[in-house]
Amino acid sequence: MSLLTDLVNLNLSETTDKIIAEYIWVGGSGMDMRSKARTLPGPVSDPSELPKWNYDGSSTGQAPGEDSEVILYPQAIFKDPFRRGNNILVMCDAYTPAGEPIPTNKRHAAAKVFSHPDVVAEVPWYGIEQEYTLLQKDVNWPLGWPIGGFPGPQGPYYCSVGADKSFGRDIVDAHYKACLYAGINISGINGEVMPGQWEFQVGPAVGISAGDEIWVARFILERITEIAGVVVSFDPKPIPGDWNGAGAHCNYSTKSMREDGGYEIIKKAIDKLGLRHKEHIAAYGEGNERRLTGHHETADINTFLWGVANRGASIRVGRDTEKEGKGYFEDRRPASNMDPYIVTSMIAETTILWKP
């Protein structure tokens, strides 16, 4: 198929100034990603210079057929690792023609939180650990698992190497480089405890950017699994029983937490999160009750618990942070299918703006 590859990889910069922009948005389920491409007359690096666009909301469960136009507002630009050249990916959010965010648009409210002066002053940083499971196409059984059976129990797989322990590394490595190329702040990857499960981390990213980068990283991952003929699952407990779930732990700090005396600020913030445990859990991803059982490195969903270096807690504070008296903490509750706009803005809102 090299003739096809030649065309897919054509470097257009030699023949035209035109570029291709892939507009990306979140669909009607709140987890399905959608995209389509358009030609622009020349390179663009500032989202405010990109035209708004629209799509058929009646085909994504986001509008009725007789009034189907949903408007896309470009919010962030990344380099396109598939088309390369001057071609771009554009993360968008969705509005009615009247300019109202549609119900599935969670970015709009998050952006409001992040532009509140008290939040801006605290420069909130996020490091999100996105876990996911690779599944064999058509059977939806994890990659590397025998059809009709199970691999050996968990133990050998975390950060492993070898054909009997590590399944799908080419996808993971392609994704790592593609994200770096695109300009996403991907800080690392590792093989996870359940075979066929992996994790990448994005961060530190500031404010609203964390959500944009996670969504585009997810899009790039799904494009790569599409190429590989494999299905990616963000289900928080893809296999019931003695197999780890998949989370999206959210590491968090503010300016005051990162400065001397920060440890006290961290403890106060954790207390506030404890008082709003139910509200956060409700927004931390569908199906999380199958994952947060108190086993498999989770805290029970009905319990709020924090501790230093404790992976069985809702919130974990690293030993470094405790030792230096400043740093960050890790909210381990969010599920892999959480919406990063909601989680990041809610943590900022509760810890900075909310008064108990």
Next chain:
Amino acid sequence: MSLLSDLVNLNLSDSTKQIIAEYIWIGGSGMDIRSKARTLPGPVSDPSKLPKWNYDGSSTGQAAGDNSEVILYPQAIFRDPFRRGDNILVMCDAYTPAGDPIPTNKRHKAAKIFSHPNVAKEVPWYGIEQEYTLMQKGVNWPIGWPIGGFPGPQGPYYCGVGADKAIGRDIVDAHYKACLYAGIGISGVNGEVMPGQWEFQVGPVEGISAGDQVWVARYLLERITEISGVNVSFDPKPVPGDWNGAGAHCNYSTKTMRNDGGLAVIKKAIEKLQVKHKEHIAAYGEGNERRLTGKHETADINTFSWGVANRGASVRVGRDTEKEGKGYFEDRRPASNMDPYVVTSMIAETTILG
């Protein structure tokens, strides 16, 4: 196969000035595209400088065996994305040796309409949304669909991503770049509602050029699916039942529609189209009655309706156009297998000359 690819990708500019020109025309069914190549002594960028040619019309259902020569008149040049270098694609139309357009030549009449002074001064623009379905070779079942079965119902596939939702993207992306390289005004692509179905848009393109560009874009698509071992179908309802059909919506505007006060001109044009609904429908593609049912984002074939942002209407006016009082409208009736020369010229004729 790298030795073969090396040869296919040879850059001849290093060794000769000669170029290869692929002459393209429409065959006897009105939908089959044909082509053959010839060597020319040097680069050419003006179609009027290309020699006329001829082909065996008795092999394409376009001439009798005892009088088989059909003459090709070069009409538009595009860069060849397969041979690259200075090599070109040439869109042609077909004539008898006496100089008359043969019956399947729809370009000739369209060109007449577009050169009418009243039409020319309105500078008609077209944006055509060409939908198509990719089919597995040999079994004629859409790609990605299980043999003997069906995929999950429509919902996840429109603009979808992922191996279980988007099938054939490499063909679509190769086609996008190939068209841009060739000089076709391709303005976008998207995955469609039925799995295995895709769309590309060409436009805005003026007058007769819209037809040329859509035909060459279709040719490029079929060359690329040929490389991929997949079949492309332009059938308007490839799978019966609760699966979307394939259309070729035609977005249209004239100078007066694009200027202030244009919305009133648009409404008048739509009224004229309403009066000629039957005539247009008859020319908008074979088998369209299987697609225009009133369901699956279509209007019923016997009904003419229009509305703002209404995807269930025959003609849709965008919200932007309504808001700004000027712009364009979308004729959603043409089927994916329509002839763009016929559709574009007919819309101009009805709305400007009618």
